Amino acid sequence: MKTSNITLGKDVIVDSTTSINNVTIQDNVKIAKYCSIYGSESNILEIGSETYIGMFSIINGFSEKVIIGNNVSIAQNVNIMSDSGPNASSEMQKYFPLIKGKVVIGDHCWIGANVVIMPNVTLSEFCVVAANSFVNSSFPPYSVIGGNPAKLIKTITK
Template sequence: MKVQNISIKGSLDIDDSSSVNNCDLGDGIKISKRSVVYGSKEHPVRIGNGCYIGMNCCLNGYDSELIIGNNVSIASNVTIITGSGPNASLEMQKIYPIVKESVEIGAHSWIGDNVTILPGVKLGAFCVVAANSVVTKSFDEYSVIGGTPAKLIKMIQHKA
C-alpha cells in the first residue's frame, strides 16, 4: 500500500495493494484491492463519508477537482479522469487539445462495473450508472443512465 499526503476524517480501510495520494478522505471509506486514487497538491481528490471503491479502480483527479459525495458506491474496474488528451504528441494536441475539467459524483450515487467517467461530468445525488457505460456529459439527481455514450434511461421516483 502506498499512501501519501492524505487527510483522514475518521476510519479508513485501504487494501495493501492499493495506492492513495493527495486526497481529503471522509469517515468510513473502504478502498478495495489494486485501486489507485490520486490527485495533486493543487487538486486533492475529495471523498465523502461512507464511500466504497471497488477493485481495480483508477480515480484520477490530478488535472482538476474530483469530488465524490457521501455514501457513494463505486464498483470494480471504474475509471474516473479529470484530464484527457494526447500527452505524448504536441502535433496531436494542436488537433485535440488536452481537456482538464472537474468531475463531481453526487451523494448516494451508485457507479456500476467497468464504467468510465470523463472530464467535466457532474452527476447529481442518487444517480445510478449502468455497468459498461461511458459517461461523457452531466446528469441530474435521481437519474438512471447507461450506454456508450451514457444516456438517460429513467428517473428514479423518490419517495420522501
C-alpha cells in the same frame, strides 16, 4: 510511490495494494485492492463518508478537482478522470486537444462496473450508472443512465 497530503477520517480501510496520494478521505470509507486514487498538491481529491471504491478502479484528480460524495458505491474497474488526451504528443494534441475539467459525483450515487467518467462531468445525488457505460455529460438528481455515450434511461421517483 510518493505519498503526501493524505488526510484520513475514522475507520477508513485502504487495501495495502492500493495507491493514494493528495486525498482527503472521510469516515468509514473502504477502498478495495489495486486501486489508484490521486489528486495533486493544488487539487486535493475528496472522498465523502461511507463510500466504497471497488477493485482496480482509477480516480485521477491530478489536473482538476474530483469530488466524490457521501454514501457513493463505485464498482470494480471504474475510471474517473479529470483530464484526457494524447499527453505525450504535442503534434497529436493539434487534432485532439487535451480535455481537463472538474468531476463531481453526488451523494448516494451508484457507479456500475467498467464505467468511464470523463472530465467536466457532474452526476448529481442518487444517480445510477449502468455497467460498461461511457459518461461524458452531466445528469440531474435521480437519473438512471447507461450506454456509450451514456443517456438517460429513466428517472427514479421517490
